[in-house]
Amino acid sequence: MNSGLSFLLAARQCEIRELEQLAGTSELVSLLARFAHALQRERGIANLFLASQGAGFGEQRLVQMAECLQIEAQVRERFGRLDTGGDSVRNGARLFSRVAGVLHSLDGLHGVREAIAGRAISTKEATAAMVRVINGLLGVVFEAVDSATDPEISRALVALFNFMQGKEFAGQERAFGCALFASGRPEPGGKSQWQHLIDSQQACFQVFADFADFEVLAADRASADLRGLAELERLRRIGFSQLEGGRPDSGMAQLWYDCCTRRLDTMRELEELQAEHLRVLCERKIAQARTELRDQQAVLEALAAQPGAGGTPQAPHYGPQLERSILGMVQEQARRLQAMSDELDAVRASLNERKVVERAKGLLMAAQQLTEAEAYKTLRQMAMNQNRRVVDVAENILAMADVLPSRAR
Amino acid sequence: MNSGLSFLLAARQCEIRELEQLAGTSELVSLLARFAHALQRERGIANLFLASQGAGFGEQRLVQMAECLQIEAQVRERFGRLDTGGDSVRNGARLFSRVAGVLHSLDGLHGVREAIAGRAISTKEATAAMVRVINGLLGVVFEAVDSATDPEISRALVALFNFMQGKEFAGQERAFGCALFASGRPEPGGKSQWQHLIDSQQACFQVFADFADFEVLAADRASADLRGLAELERLRRIGFSQLEGGRPDSGMAQLWYDCCTRRLDTMRELEELQAEHLRVLCERKIAQARTELRDQQAVLEALAAQPGAGGTPQAPHYGPQLERSILGMVQEQARRLQAMSDELDAVRASLNERKVVERAKGLLMAAQQLTEAEAYKTLRQMAMNQNRRVVDVAENILAMADVLPSRAR
Numbered sequence: 001m002n003s004g005l006s007f008l009l010a011a012r013q014c015e016i017r018e019l020e021q022l023a024g025t026s027e028l029v030s031l032l033a034r035f036a037h038a039l040q041r042e043r044g045i046a047n048l049f050l051a052s053q054g055a056g057f058g059e060q061r062l063v064q065m066a067e068c069l070q071i072e073a074q075v076r077e078r079f080g081r082l083d084t085g086g087d088s089v090r091n092g093a094r095l096f097s098r099v100a101g102v103l104h105s106l107d108g109l110h111g112v113r114e115a116i117a118g119r120a121i122s123t124k125e126a127t128a129a130m131v132r133v134i135n136g137l138l139g140v141v142f143e144a145v146d147s148a149t150d151p152e153i154s155r156a157l158v159a160l161f162n163f164m165q166g167k168e169f170a171g172q173e174r175a176f177g178c179a180l181f182a183s184g185r186p187e188p189g190g191k192s193q194w195q196h197l198i199d200s201q202q203a204c205f206q207v208f209a210d211f212a213d214f215e216v217l218a219a220d221r222a223s224a225d226l227r228g229l230a231e232l233e234r235l236r237r238i239g240f241s242q243l244e245g246g247r248p249d250s251g252m253a254q255l256w257y258d259c260c261t262r263r264l265d266t267m268r269e270l271e272e273l274q275a276e277h278l279r280v281l282c283e284r285k286i287a288q289a290r291t292e293l294r295d296q297q298a299v300l301e302a303l304a305a306q307p308g309a310g311g312t313p314q315a316p317h318y319g320p321q322l323e324r325s326i327l328g329m330v331q332e333q334a335r336r337l338q339a340m341s342d343e344l345d346a347v348r349a350s351l352n353e354r355k356v357v358e359r360a361k362g363l364l365m366a367a368q369q370l371t372e373a374e375a376y377k378t379l380r381q382m383a384m385n386q387n388r389r390v391v392d393v394a395e396n397i398l399a400m401a402d403v404l405p406s407r408a409r
Numbered sequence: 410m411n412s413g414l415s416f417l418l419a420a421r422q423c424e425i426r427e428l429e430q431l432a433g434t435s436e437l438v439s440l441l442a443r444f445a446h447a448l449q450r451e452r453g454i455a456n457l458f459l460a461s462q463g464a465g466f467g468e469q470r471l472v473q474m475a476e477c478l479q480i481e482a483q484v485r486e487r488f489g490r491l492d493t494g495g496d497s498v499r500n501g502a503r504l505f506s507r508v509a510g511v512l513h514s515l516d517g518l519h520g521v522r523e524a525i526a527g528r529a530i531s532t533k534e535a536t537a538a539m540v541r542v543i544n545g546l547l548g549v550v551f552e553a554v555d556s557a558t559d560p561e562i563s564r565a566l567v568a569l570f571n572f573m574q575g576k577e578f579a580g581q582e583r584a585f586g587c588a589l590f591a592s593g594r595p596e597p598g599g600k601s602q603w604q605h606l607i608d609s610q611q612a613c614f615q616v617f618a619d620f621a622d623f624e625v626l627a628a629d630r631a632s633a634d635l636r637g638l639a640e641l642e643r644l645r646r647i648g649f650s651q652l653e654g655g656r657p658d659s660g661m662a663q664l665w666y667d668c669c670t671r672r673l674d675t676m677r678e679l680e681e682l683q684a685e686h687l688r689v690l691c692e693r694k695i696a697q698a699r700t701e702l703r704d705q706q707a708v709l710e711a712l713a714a715q716p717g718a719g720g721t722p723q724a725p726h727y728g729p730q731l732e733r734s735i736l737g738m739v740q741e742q743a744r745r746l747q748a749m750s751d752e753l754d755a756v757r758a759s760l761n762e763r764k765v766v767e768r769a770k771g772l773l774m775a776a777q778q779l780t781e782a783e784a785y786k787t788l789r790q791m792a793m794n795q796n797r798r799v800v801d802v803a804e805n806i807l808a809m810a811d812v813l814p815s816r817a818r
Contacts, residue, residue, distance in 0.1 A: 004509050004510075004511075004513045004516060005509070006493075007493070007506070007508045007509035007512060008505075008509040010494075011501070011502045011503070011504075011505035011506040011509065013493070013494075014498075017496060018501075018502065021496075079416070084415075084416070084419035084422070085419075085422075086496065087430075087495065092419075092420070092423035092426075092427075093420045093421070093423040093427065094420070094746050094750065096416045097417065097420040097739075097742050099413075100417040100742070101413075101743055103416060104736060104739050107413060326513060327513060330506075330509050331510075333509070334510055337503050341764075345761065345764065352754065355754065359751060
C-alpha cells in the first residue's frame with residue numbers, strides 16, 4: 001500500500017487511540033465525581049458536628065470519613081496510573097499540575113479532620129478547607145474535559161462538569177445554611193454570598209441543560225420532584241429572613257440539612273447516570289471507529305490488488321477510476337474530520353466562556369480587592385446595566401487589563 | 410518524594426516533551442515552506458513554457474522540476490518519520506489526514522508534468538493542479554500550527570503560516586498575470602479574481618505583521634525596497650487596463666514574471682529567517698525548561714531531606730514552613746500554566762477566525778453556487794455595508810446556516 005493510503009489509515013487509528021484515552025478520562029471523571037460527593041457529605045456532617053458542639057453526628061462523621069478515605073485511596077491509585085512519562089495524556093502539563101494541587105490539599109485534610117475532632121477549628125475554616133479540596137478536584141475535571149477531542153463525548157463531559165460544579169455550589173449552600181440556622185448569627189455579607197451560591201447553581205445547570213443528552217435531561221426532569229425544590233425554596237425564604245438576625249434553631253438546621261441532602265443525593269444519582277452514559281458512549285464510538293477502520297482497510301487492499309494498480313510505491317499508478325475512489329476517500333475523511341473539529345469548537349466555546357469569566361473575575365478581585373462573590377456580582381451588574389452577556393462584559397474587562405490598577409502587581 | 414511533588418515534576422517534564430515535539434513541528438513547517446517555494450517556481454516557469462507554446466523555458470523547467478523532486482523526496486522521508494503509531498503527534502488524526510491528501514495530490518503531479526511537457530494541458534489546468542498541491546501543504550502546516558502548545562512558539566508559527574499563505578497568493582497572482590499578459594485574452598471575472606488575490610495577500614500579511622517578532626518585522630521592512638512594490642503596482646495597473654482586452658505581449662509577460670519572482674524570492678529569504686528564528690526559539694525554550702526542571706528537582710529534594718519532613722508517603726508531614734514552600738510552588742506552577750494557556754487562547758483566536766471565515770465562505774459557495782473569490786467578496790461587501798469585521802459577518806452567516814438554502818444538501 002502506498003504511503004498516502006497508509007496515512008489515511010493512520011489518521012483513523014489515531015482517532016481510535018484518542019477515543020480510548022477519552023474512555024480513560026471519562027472513567028477518571030466519574031471516580032472524581034464520586035469522591036467529590038463523599039467529601040461534600042463529610043463537609044455537611046462536619047458542619048453539623050461542629051454546630052452541635054460535638055454533641056451529635058460524631059458517629060455519622062466517622063463513617064463518612066472512612067468512606068472518603070477509601071475513595072481517596074482509589075483516586076490516588078488512579079492518579080498513579082496516569083501516563084506521566086509518556087505522551088498519551090493530552091494537556092498533560094496542566095492536568096498533572098492540577099493533580100499536584102489536589103494531592104497537596106488532600107495531604108492537608110488529615111490535620112483539618114483532627115482539628116474538627118478536637119473542635120479546634122471554626123465551621124467556616126473547616127468548610128473552606130473542604131471547598132479547596134473539592135475545587136481542586138473540579139479543576140482536574142476541567143482540564144480533563146478541556147482535552148476531549150470528540151465532539152459528542154466532549155458535549156457529555158461538558159454537561160457532567162457543569163453538573164458537578166452546580167452540585168458543588170448546592171453543597172456549599174447546604175453548608176452555608178447549616179451554619180446560619182445552627183448559629184442564628186448571620187455573617188456580614190451573608191445575603192450576597194447566599195445569592196451568589198444560588199445564581200451560580202442556576203448558571204451551571206443551564207449549561208448542563210444545553211449540553212446533556214436527551215435521556216439524561218428526561219431523567220433530570222423526572223427526578224425534579226424528588227429533589228423537593230418547593231421545600232428548598234421555603235427554607236431559603238425562612239433563612240433569608242433569618243439573615244435579618246434570628247436565634248439558633250437546631251431543628252431548622254436539621255430540616256435544612258435533610259432537604260439539601262436529599263437534593264444532593266438525587267443529583268448524585270443523575271451523575272451516576274451521566275457517568276454510565278459516558279461509558280457506553282465511549283464504547284460505542286470506539287467499536288464504530290474500529291469497524292470503519294476495518295472496512296476502510298478492506299477497501300484499500302481490494303483497490304491495491306485490482307488490475308490497473310501499478311507503478312512504484314513512490315509513484316504509484318492506479319488508473320483513473322481507482323484514482324477517483326482513493327481521492328473520494330481522502331476527501332471524505334478530511335470533510336468528516338473538519339466537521340468534527342467545527343462541532344468540537346462549538347462545544348469548547350462554552351469552556352472558553354468559562355475561562356474568560358474566571359479571568360475577568362480574578363482581575364477584578366486583584367484590582368479592587370473584592371471577594372469572588374463580589375467580583376461576580378460586579379460583572380453581573382455591569383452586564384445588566386449594559387444589556388449585554390456576562391461573557392461579553394468579561395471580555396471587555398480583560399481587554400482593559402493593562403489600565404486596571406492592581407495591588408497584586 | 411511524595412506523589413504530589415512528583416506530579417509537579419511530571420507537569421514540567423510534559424512541558425519539555427511538548428516543546429521538543431514543537432521543535433520537530435517547526436522543522437517540518439520549514440521544510441514544507443521550502444517545498445512550496447520550489448513548486449511555486451515550477452508553476453511560474455510551467456506557465457511561461459505553456460504560454461510560449463513550448464518555445465522557451467524548457468530547460469529552466471527541467472532544472473526546477475529536478476529541484477522539486479529532490480525536495481519532495483525529503484518531504485516524503487520526513488512524513489515517513491512522523492510517529493503515526495504513537496501518541497506524540499498532537500492533532501494526529503487531522504494532520505495525518507492532510508498528509509494523505511498531500512501525498513495523493515503529489516502522486517498526481519507526475520501526470521500533470523507529462524501533460525505540460527506534451528503541451529496537452531491548458532495553463533489554467535496546470536496552475537490549478539499545482540495550486541491543489543500547495544494548498545495541501547498549507548493545510549498540513551495549518552494543522553501543525555493548530556497543535557502548538559507554547560504561546561511564544563505558537564505566535565511565530567501563526568506568523569509564518571500567514572506569511573506562507575500570503576506568499577502563495579502572491580504566487581497565484583504571478584501565474585494569473587503571466588497567463589493574462591502572454592495570452593492577451595482576459596478570462597470572464599478576471600478582474601474580481603485578481604482583486605481577490607491582491608486583497609488576500611494583504612489580509613495574510615496583516616496577520617503576519619500582528620504576530621511576527623520584532624526582528625523579523627525589521628527584516629521585512631528592510632527588504633521592502635528589494636521587492637520592488639512600485640514596479641509591481643505599475644505592472645498591475647497596466648494589467649488591469651489589459652483586462653479591458655489587449656493583445657498578447659510576451660515582453661510584458663517576462664517583465665511581470667521577473668518582477669513577481671524577485672518579490673517571491675525576497676519573501677523566501679524572510680521565510681528562511683523566520684524558520685531560523687523558530688529553531689532558535691524552540692532550542693532556547695527547551696534549554697530554559699530543562700534548567701527550571703533541574704532547579705525545581707533540587708529544591709524539592711532539599712525540602713524532602715530537611716528535618717520536619719516525616720510521615721508516610723501517603724500522608725506525609727512536612728511541618729508548616731515546608732508546607733508553605735510546597736504550596737507556593739504548586740500555586741506558582743498553576744499560575745504560570747494558566748497564564749500560558751490564556752496567552753495561547755489569544756494567539757489561537759486568529760486561527761479560529763480563519764476557520765470561521767473559511768466555513769462561512771464554504772457555506773456561501775454551496776448555498777449560492779459562488780466561486781471562492783465571489784464568496785469572499787460577498788463577505789467583505791456585507792462587512793463594509795454593516796460596518797463590521799469580516800469575521801463577525803462570517804459568524805452571523807454560520808449562525809443562520811440552517812435557514813440558508815443549499816444545493817449541496
